[in-house]
Amino acid sequence: MFYIKLAVRNFKKSLTNFAPFLLATTVMFAMTFIIANISFSNDLDKLAGAQYAKFMLIAGLVIVVFFSIIIVSYSYRFLLKQRTREFGLYNILGLNKRQISTISFWELVIAFSLTVITGTVVGLILSQFLFLVFTKIIGEAYFNLGISVFAIELSVITFFIIFCLLMCFAFFTIRKHSAISLLKDSSRGEREPRGRLFVAILSVLFLGTAYYMAITIKNPLVALMIFFIAALLVIIGTYLLYIGATIFVLKRQKANKAYYYKPEHFITTSSMLYRMKTNAVGLANITILVTMTFVTIATSVALFVGVQDVIKDLFPKNTDVKVFGSDIKQNTTKLDTFIKDNKLGNKSRLTYSSFSTSTDFQPDQAKHVKITTETSVTKDYAALLFVTRKDMIALGNTIPEVSDNQVLMYNLKSNRDVKTMDWYGEKLSVIKASGKLKNLPNPYNVYITVVKDDQELIKLTDLFNKSNVIKSKDGSTRSQTIIINTDTLFNLSEKNQAILLAKENDTVRVSTKTDVSKMMNGITGGFLFIGFLLGMTFILGAALIIYYKQISEGAEDKRSYRILQEIGLTKKEVKQVIDSQVLIVFFMPIVVSIIHFSAAFLMIDKLIKLFGVSNTSIIAKVSIITIAIISIIYYLIYRKTSKIYYRIVER
Structure with missing residues (x-):
């Protein structure tokens, strides 16, 4: 009972630290429950094209669960790093590592309970609204969505497993470190990484191969078969790009004395090199998530819009x-x-x-x-x-x-x-x-x-x-x-269309624009719906990573910039250095994402053509609008989180 009370007290007093983690777990639980509730609801079967929509929804559910593991784990890792100093104090005050692990266990139990309760309530409310949106997208007028008990059970079991993984990670972290290392862990910086030319060359090879595949492949069927191979090459190449190529460039800047020995360049280059190993992984994560947002939203919208033109071409009359x-x-x-x-x-x-x-x-x-x-x-x-x-x-x-x-x-x-x-x-x-x-x-x-x-x-x-x-x-x-x-x-009335469909036989086939539209809307509408939900998930993940980076880097930079001011750097010069570093760090992912998507556009165009959408101009317009909107959202996230960074550094 003592440990439960201590865990509750910790939760109340450290709510500002727990809040981002709870936000991440609640949103991801709600997202998982929403898709599961719609996918496994009996009411979905009453819609035309339900079998196609259900397939899309279940595929989207698998992706959301996968990214839930990544985003929740990333959030908890950041929370744990903030609280290692507290765990170290517990150890010094007489609590052994097993007792500290017990406190951490009950904290996660409380977080899990809050996540399930809040996420279920939010999910129930939003699933009704989103099901209404979904039925509108596919052109149906059936708006009633029941509650799927299986969806609740599936969501709870999924997040129970995720929280078990978090508990294992917390126990391992606490048992691995001594009291002194726990006290110093939250403020421990990364060593300056070595510049690896080989890794930089590998990044160029991986990305170059993926770009070459996207640009040169002509056959849509071949493009479908190698799309995931190209995507995997881009993901690996992106990590290598930040880990190897960026460090290689920074090392070359440091070696250039005319460039390096200027206050704004010296501080920015040194600071980024000092912790580039962690920074690189975070930037790669953001780049991949933003690129996936571009791909999912642009592809789903272009497919849905383009298919409407295809149906018109297929049916000069109804x-x-x-x-x-x-x-x-x-x-x-x-x-x-x-x-x-x-x-x-x-x-x-x-x-x-x-x-x-x-x-x-x-x-x-x-x-x-x-x-x-x-x-x-x-x-x-x-x-x-x-x-x-x-x-x-x-x-x-x-x-x-x-x-x-x-x-x-x-x-x-x-x-x-x-x-x-x-x-x-x-x-x-x-x-x-x-x-x-x-x-x-x-x-x-x-x-x-x-x-x-x-x-x-x-x-x-x-x-x-x-x-x-x-x-x-x-x-x-x-x-x-x-x-x-x-x-x-x-051109027949719906009544006559229904009569003909009922009377078709082995030698006579009847197809109507209404039926084909319902079937295609079931496929493309489900794809569009999942595309937006996945896009929201990816941009949320990118926003959380940006937020955590701003807080962690602000805490690390605070000491450095205070020392620089003490040795003579003015506040104006410090502000210029901060602006320079923040702009490089947080606008590099959006630029690289746009480059990735531009290379992938030709392959996406071919994949969409498998559905008969041959109007490349529509796909291009949708892609440009998508990039513009996501870039604005990204900028707003940057503006909001950068204020947190400035407050920490200037405090």
Whole structure:
């Protein structure tokens, strides 16, 4: 009971020290509970696209838990360093290390209890509000969110484990040090690190490799596979950059006598070198968190905004009725029968036939493309959509004359200058066409190939089907066949859309803009929601690290600047030195983060294109706005925390 009372008294008297730690644990607990409560609520299943949104939310929950461990551990490490002097006094006054550990245990029990109670209350309130935001994002009108008991249990168990880790760390710290070392630990500075050219070179190699991968990769599928490898290289390279490259530069500045022996340079360089080991890790942490904030928010917003344009391109009209078959006339007959049976009539009806395939599409030096059964889809992927000139004219387009064995190709990129194509032995002349075809569903990365007529379309499908019959060793055959789709586009009421969806069968498929929008909003809306929550988590982590750095460095610099004033440095000169150091230390991460994100932009652009978003200008605009907003927030954090630093130093 004595230890509990002592722990409670310590908590009350040292509340200013415990407050940042409690803030970090409470916010991270609330964030974990909010995502878990929405993810595992039965009410989420009532929303369209719930399965996609749930996957995004659970993935985000794993990331938040991981960063909760990092942020809470960082906060507690700082708190423990502030209180080691107090633990040393306890030891001198007669308490042994086991008794001091018991006091620390009960302090953590109190902190855990406050975290769970406060975090649950805050989480319950905010989860209702954020679920309302989430449903608005995905375009739903269902706002009721129940309380998930499993979410509470999961959050409590997760933070119980985190606090157990903190207890182990506290016990280890107390048992490792003597009373004298505990008394001196809070004021112990770091030794001046050695300048390591090898580490600096490694940082350049890691970052250069990651940047090279981001810039040179053309295929979105390949970009997806190596994105996490590139991200890992950037994280390692960032730590090495601060630990090795910055120290190397500071060492070179110190060696430059003309630069070094000036009051503002001498003090700033010496001070940063003296504790650069700890400073470098903190700066790297801030840089990585800010970069991740840029990536998550910019990617999620760009994806959500861009997908809306994709849906418009996919649905010139709100309903697409598709019939599959090998004969265009039979397809048209089935389609007419389906339309007649459902009393849709022919008003505002647009019909066309097509087939599509995916293939490598890289022209050689003679601007010739050869498409065979050996063609792979991993080298230079492209999707080809074949349609007829007659149908495109019926959709309201003006199409030049096309002869036999000749095709018009739209949306052909400048780096694919094709003059001829070998289509499974058939020689085709390719004419590059400009512009965009009206009233034709046009997904990203589809090269629209216009042929002369229905007979030419059927001939090309027959060539594909005959060439893709493969005999196995046992004598059996397997084939990849292309069938022709005949589509009719309508603008129908929601009631008629529902009737058609209920009556689709094996040969008739119905897709509506409403259903596709709900599905895509479930994916991109969940991604956007998680992106903002993760962005908030990352910027909170960066803010906490900045705050702790300002306090710890202010306490360390206070003695140094007092000595400098005593030996003749004016307050104005001290202020200039402080401004110089703070600007370097706290604006370096935002600059490096912007450089990281700029290099990653091309890879992000390719990843977003996997969802059909091909408008790079939208992605660029969203990225610039995101960088501007986060930079302003970062500046406000710097301004607020720098005042704490100045007060400590000038005190």
